[in-house]
Amino acid sequence: MSITYRKLVEFISELYDISNRTIPKDVKESLKSALSRERNPLAKKILEMMLKSAEVAEKERLxxxxxxxxPQFFVKVGTKFPYDIDLESAIxxxxxxxxxxxxxxxxAAHPLTHVRSSTNTGERMPIITYEFLHDAKYLEITAVPKGSGSERWSAxxxxxxxxxxKDIKKFVLDSFINAGSRPCPPVIIGVGIGGTFDYVAKLAKEAAIRPLNKRNPDPNVAKLEMELLDAINETGIGPMGLGGDTSALGVNIETAYTSAVWNPVAVNFQxxxxxxxxxRIYSDGYVEYL
Ligand code: SF4
Known part of the structure; x- marks a missing residue:
């Protein structure tokens, strides 16, 4: 059997559905460990409710x-995956x-009239970014539904x-405080540092969807991630902005070389x-969810 256009449509549809009904394992683990550390009784209750909601959503397919x-998609295209399928139309x-x-x-709506398409598609919607995977026979796709709280307060x-x-720390902290309860904390904060005006936003996005149990491989950047997480949790904003020790589950940073005369920084939330x-969907049509 080989991959077909219909199979790809089914895969995208199922993957997006999973992203809306299931909390990633690392996020669930992080919520559990935050619950065990949390000292504020109301915050504890909210974290328990979040874990319960995740459990019910998964069990009842809600x-x-x-x-x-x-919808936003991060697509990695294996160089041995067949290119003759119209991937964009399938998504x-x-x-x-x-x-x-x-x-x-x-x-999804028109940017000037705000008239909705009702299909969650439209001009350049879904948002799709591509990269290549050398020698791979599959497509690896990450689906990310961006609700208003997780995008609106980006900076x-x-x-x-x-x-x-010093500047970066202040900017990330100010961005978080400005967002306050609106992105439904505890949040995951993605920070991009370096590159160019457009690229730094992509870095922040990639950082926001990196699993919480993976630190940046550069020890200096990893140290900054931990320092920022501590500073954010010290604000006491807490779960849903109602106070507590758990304002963020993680701060992930991605970096790129930049110019010696300017330095862009971007912040995105989950x-x-x-x-x-x-x-992943393979060239023979086999599908696996990671
Ligand atoms: S910010 Fe809150 S309301 Fe919006 S998508 Fe996230 S959890 Fe839902």
């Missing part, structure tokens, strides 16, 4: 949040299918290259369910 978001059709079948909220700033660490799902 969506975790009513805001099923706008669009997969989203239209699941939006209709599962009664997802149609939130980007071009800095001068002085006092970089709200408490940390919604994302990754799957």
């Amino acid at each position: 969506i975790i949040c009513q805001d099923t978001g706008i 669009k059709e997969g989203i239209e299918k699941i939006t209709k079948e599962a009664y997802y909220r149609g939130i 980007l700033k071009m800095f001068d290259p002085y006092d970089v660490i 709200c408490w369910p940390g919604r994302r799902a990754t799957g």
Whole structure:
């Protein structure tokens, strides 16, 4: 058997559905460990409710949040995967299918008129980014539903290259405080540092969807991740902004070389369910969810 257009549509539709109904394992583990450390009784209760919601959503095949978001896909294309399939159309059709079948909220809209398409598709929607995987016979796709809280409070700033660490810490902390309860904390914070104006936002996004149990391989960056996490949790904003020790589950940073005369920094959030799902589809049609 080999991969077909229909098979790809089914895969996309199922993957997006999983991302809306299942909390990633690392996020669940992180919520559990936050619960065991949390000292505020109300915060404890909220964390327990979040874990219970995740359990019920998974068992009953319910969506975790009513805001099923706008669809974003990170696609890794194996260089041995057949290119003659119209991948972009298959992704669009997969989203239209699941939006209709599962009664997802149609939130994608025209940027000027704000008229909704009702299908969660439209011009350049879903948002898709591509990279290549040398020698692989599969497509690896991460589906990320971006609800309003997880995108609306994102921030980007071009800095001068002085006092970089101090500036970055202040910017990330200020961005988090400005967002407050609106991205439904405890959040996962993705930070991009370096590159260019456009690339730094992509880095922040990639950081926000990196599993919570993986630190940046550069020890200096990993140290900054931990320092920022401590600083954010010290704000006391807590689960759903109602106070407590757990304001964030993690801070992930991705970096790229940049110019010696300026330095961009971007911040993106994932709200408490940390919604994302990754799957692979092989050139023979075999599918696996990671
Ligand atoms: S921020 Fe996230 S969890 Fe909160 S309402 Fe929006 S999509 Fe749902």
